[in-house]
Amino acid sequence: MKSINVDVAVIGAGSAGMTAFRAAQSHGKHVVLIEGGPYGTTCARVGCMPSKLLIAAAEAAHAVAEAPGFGVHPGPVRVDGKAVMAWVQSERDRFVGFVVDNVHRIPDEHRLHGYARFVAEGRLQVDDHTLVNAATIVIATGSTPYVPPELSRLGKRLVTSDEVFDWNDLPASVAVVGSGVIGLELGQALHRLGVRVTVFGRGSGIAHMSDPAVVSEAVECIKEELDLRVQTRVVSATPDGDAASLTSMGADGVERVERFDFVLAATGRTPNLHHLNLKHSGLQLDTRGMPLFDPFTMRCGDSAVFIAGDVNNERPLLHEATDQGRIAGDNAGRYPEVIPGLRRAPLGIGFTDPQLAIAGSAFGTLKPGCFAIGEVRFASQGRSRVMRQNRGVLRVYGEYGTDRFLGAEMVGPRAEHLAHLLAWAAQNRMTVASMLDMPFYHPVIEEGLRTALRDLQDKLVHGLPEIERCADCTPGL
CATH class of the missing domain: 3.30.390.30 (FAD/NAD-linked reductase, C-terminal dimerisation domain)
Known part of the structure; x- marks a missing residue:
């Protein structure tokens, strides 16, 4: 196993990690970028861009359906699910290609492929091939879709938002578990493309909205078109032949059993911390195992470790990830001087x-x-x-x-x-x-x-x- 010494090690080549890498390099430091998974950000590969491609296709179908309201009467709408998904994947791959090209422009001596874990303070092991001694470290390992226990037995009938965009065709029916932004966006888009969709929301609110008047209006607007069931708990879900059998319970306490081709888990994302072996990092962790950090400097306690992007679960959005990456990388590059960076209005x-x-x-x-x-x-x-x-x-x-x-x-x-x-x-x-x-x-x-x-x-x-x-x-x- 080889050993290298660097000024800054950035773990993760997503939006936050790539931005942190460039920011740290701007200080003239020796920086290495470590990535264990495929290159290409969450946004480009499974998030912002492919979801908006699917939504754009759905909007086109919806516009045709709404045209008679203007006195315009087009012919029957036919949604070709295979063609829709081929277009989504083609454009998705184009966006991913831009990101991958940027990574490959980084010289080999500044890139390591493999999963990094702490073996001591300031010391990382990347798979079984490299030990990295780093003066400062940026953790930017992103997040992974969360699958609740009641959906864990579904096998291939379960999909997450990371997997929807690999479909080669549109299914006949989908149960979406979760009424957050991801669940509502994908659920409505699939519905408009001819898929029978039901969205199950455990609480009375949707999409992190907190104003009761706005929440009430939003629920009513979306329910006019989509089978949205708030205050409904998924009790269990099991494979049922070539489909899934899902049992739910509404606020009235009545259980309903329904069959869907797939169940889409849209119940949030969890930080990718499990590979990092943080018990050897010397960092102070909260009760969930999350490093405590300053949201203005991205510094973890008084250490030489910084954390940025979805992995810190503060504001899991692309523009926030890049801002956090810039702050973390800048401070890692200028360490031991640490200064607050710009945090923008939510x-x-x-x-x-x-x-x-x-x-x-x-x-x-x-x-x-x-x-x-x-x-x-x-x-x-x-x-x-x-x-x-x-x-x-x-x-x-x-x-x-x-x-x-x-x-x-x-x-x-x-x-x-x-x-x-x-x-x-x-x-x-x-x-x-x-x-x-x-x-x-x-x-x-x-x-x-x-x-x-x-x-x-x-x-x-x-x-x-x-x-x-x-x-x-x-x-x-």
Whole structure:
């Protein structure tokens, strides 16, 4: 077994790891990138890109189905499942190819293939071929789909979001377990492509939304089209010939048994920490075995180890992974100097129809009594009605006393674009008045945003709470 000495070892060649590698190298340090699995990020291979390809195909089918509402009557829709999946895989492989090409441009002396594990503080073993002595280490090993115990007996009838995109054809039916963003996106897309789909959500909410008014509207909008069952628990699932038999229990306590071709586990992801042998890392771990870290420096305690991306389970989104990777790699490269990096305003989007989004502070993170809420419903909003996409609600939050915009939650048309505007406003600490000073064209969806902001401004001016109820959040007291 050979032994090498490096300044920085980056474990994982995903979005966070690749960004950390480049950031550390910018300091002129000797950096090695270690990867045990196939090259190609989660986003390109099994996440953001293939899911949006499937959604795009579903949107095309849905547009044809909705055309008669405009007086346009196309012929019968025929979905060729094999052609759909061939297109998804072809484009997916193209995106993956770009990532793999970037990895292969890294000189061989800066790449190691194999699974790394700690054998001592600052010392890694990669498979059975290399010992790496590293002055600093970046952990960027990503995450893996979680499969709940009640689905573990399904064998080949069980799929995860990592495996859906390897189908060569669309099945006749799928049970989606989990009402988060991944479950809703894939479930609705498959439904629009002719698959019989039921989505099972254990709780009453969906997709990490926390504003009760938005959650209620979102559930109702999606249930108009999709068999979405919230407050429904999957009791068991077993193979049943060429299908799966799934038993569920709703809020009424009644059990139902149904058959599906496949059961898709969309119940979240778990950090890839099991290979790392962290007991030899010297790091302080929480009760789940997760290294404790500073979210602004990505440093684990007072060690020379940094952690970035989905593996730390803080904000498992691509743009957050790259930001964290940049911070971790920069600090690993400049170590022992460690400085806080830029953490941007929270931004999360679900590409359902209507779309879901959280920008800035979510409702559930705000202190009751310290903020006002402005609202617009899209049922009568001009551009939304023109497009026949007039469903949903936008709720915006502003701080009493400062008039500062705090954040928003929404379900509605073009939410991906509204959310970006609102995240920028939150990050720049804009006031509601300054946001209303911005130009608004006509007719556009953004006019709905203006309506919500006007409603919010009126409540901030006229609805200041009693001082004794909010003495810690009103400036000047």
